[in-house]
Amino acid sequence: GESVGLHLPTLSVQEGDNSIINCAYSNSASDYFIWYKQESGKGPQFIIDIRSNMDKRQGQRVTVLLNKTVKHLSLQIAATQPGDSAVYFCAENIGSGTYKYIFGTGTRLKVLA
Amino acid sequence: EPEVTQTPSHQVTQMGQEVILRCVPISNHLYFYWYRQILGQKVEFLVSFYNNEISEKSEIFDDQFSVERPDGSNFTLKIRSTKLEDSAMYFCAGSQESNQPQHFGDGTRLSIL
Numbered sequence: 001g002e003s004v005g006l007h008l009p010t011l012s013v014q015e016g017d018n019s020i021i022n023c024a025y026s027n028s029a030s031d032y033f034i035w036y037k038q039e040s041g042k043g044p045q046f047i048i049d050i051r052s053n054m055d056k057r058q059g060q061r062v063t064v065l066l067n068k069t070v071k072h073l074s075l076q077i078a079a080t081q082p083g084d085s086a087v088y089f090c091a092e093n094i095g096s097g098t099y100k101y102i103f104g105t106g107t108r109l110k111v112l113a
Numbered sequence: 114e115p116e117v118t119q120t121p122s123h124q125v126t127q128m129g130q131e132v133i134l135r136c137v138p139i140s141n142h143l144y145f146y147w148y149r150q151i152l153g154q155k156v157e158f159l160v161s162f163y164n165n166e167i168s169e170k171s172e173i174f175d176d177q178f179s180v181e182r183p184d185g186s187n188f189t190l191k192i193r194s195t196k197l198e199d200s201a202m203y204f205c206a207g208s209q210e211s212n213q214p215q216h217f218g219d220g221t222r223l224s225i226l
Contacts, residue, residue: 032212034214034215036217041219042219042220043117043119043204043217043218043219043220044156044204044217045217046214046215046216046217049214089156091156095212098169099144099146099161099163099168099169099211100146100158100161100169100171101148101156101158101215102158103148103155103156103157104155105155106155
């Protein structure tokens with residue numbers, strides 16, 4: 001169920017360190033953004049979302065930052081654990097009556113013990 | 114935690130045959146979606162479905178494809194006369210509202226021979 005990742009950027013992080021995964025989104029009209037985690041053989045799992053009227057949102061061990069000026073989204077994972085190893089996708093929705101999500105390419109996170 | 118369930122996990126079909134991919138969404142979800150992910154590529158939106166009708170579809174979702182919610186619980190994607198390029202992971206998703214996060218199943222891997 002994962003993107004094979006022949007061309008996926010990879011981030012390798014030492015266990016216990018913080019991870020920052022970046023995403024450049026495509027549409028300046030997008031007003032809702034979501035981060036998904038995809039483990040091998042599984043579907044995308046919702047992590048955290050943020051709306052365009054915010055620039056930061058925190059969850060449990062995760063923080064999403066939104067910079068609309070440069071159309072950039074980031075996911076910060078604190079104290080990265082082996083179970084965080086997966087492919088991470090950002091997705092955007094432009095609202096205005098459209099329900100579809102536009103997904104990014106994905107980043108593979110490898111947590112080193 | 115409630116889950117989106119997809120069956121089968123892997124479907125192998127001869128080119129030209131029809132396939133039906135099945136999904137059981139989370140019970141309190143009202144909006145339903147199909148996405149696909151061709152090997153090594155991004156997750157792509159196919160169609161959204163609400164109130165027993167298609168609310169939006171992508172250019173991929175041509176006359177070869179159809180969706181149905183036959184019994185109020187299952188949500189199906191039918192592909193008529195399959196082609197080699199239909200080989201992909203197909204993900205079902207659902208949400209409570211159109212502006213709420215979409216929750217995905219683990220997908221059906223469709224292999225067309």
